[in-house]
Amino acid sequence: MNEFNSLERRASLHTMQGMQQATIHTAMFMEFLAAKHDGNEKLANFYVERFPPDVRKAYDAWLAQKPFENPKADPHPFVPNLYEVRGTREAAEANAKAASSLQASRNASSVSGQYLANTVLFATVLFFASASGKFEQRRVRVVAFAFAVAVFLFAVVRITMLPL
Numbered sequence: 001m002n003e004f005n006s007l008e009r010r011a012s013l014h015t016m017q018g019m020q021q022a023t024i025h026t027a028m029f030m031e032f033l034a035a036k037h038d039g040n041e042k043l044a045n046f047y048v049e050r051f052p053p054d055v056r057k058a059y060d061a062w063l064a065q066k067p068f069e070n071p072k073a074d075p076h077p078f079v080p081n082l083y084e085v086r087g088t089r090e091a092a093e094a095n096a097k098a099a100s101s102l103q104a105s106r107n108a109s110s111v112s113g114q115y116l117a118n119t120v121l122f123a124t125v126l127f128f129a130s131a132s133g134k135f136e137q138r139r140v141r142v143v144a145f146a147f148a149v150a151v152f153l154f155a156v157v158r159i160t161m162l163p164l
Contacts (some may be wrong), residue, residue: 003106007098011091018087025055026078058083114162121155124148 028047034041051059055077075097077083125148132144 001102004098004101004105007094007101011098014087014094016090017092021087022083022085025052025083027058029055029077032127054083054086055150080155081148112161114158118155118159118162121158125152125155 028051032044032047033048035041048056048059060076060084065073067073067075074082098154128144128148128151132148133143135141135144
């Protein structure tokens with residue numbers, strides 16, 4: 001469970017950092033568009049020159065679609081086929097590992113629960129085995145002891161079926 005929690009936090013961190021960067025990239029792109037709209041080519045070029053490599057790649061691919069002339073072009077360079085949010089792959093990998101850890105934790109919890117149930121069965125065996133000698137009637141002693149033996153055998157069979 002600790003490993004699962006650690007991986008979940010790591011995935012969340014990657015996602016959050018990626019979204020923060022995507023927000024900054026989008027803001028830079030919006031400033032670029034505003035400068036372009038105002039006819040300020042110097043300011044527009046200032047923003048384009050400072051696009052990080054992944055944004056620049058998406059921007060160039062978007063421009064290749066001729067978005068101002070082609071109505072079928074993507075609406076902006078931040079669509080999934082042009083731009084990948086940083087940390088997405090790392091977050092997906094961490095989530096996959098977390099799911100695996102969670103499953104392993106659940107399996108271990110199930111097995112430990114079965115071992116615990118067997119300890120209760122063995123305690124029942126001890127109770128009935130010791131109580132069988134306290135009864136005065138032989139028939140009751142034999143039934144109590146036989147029950148203890150049956151529960152013991154049941155518990156032993158359950159233990160042999162459990163994974164190591």
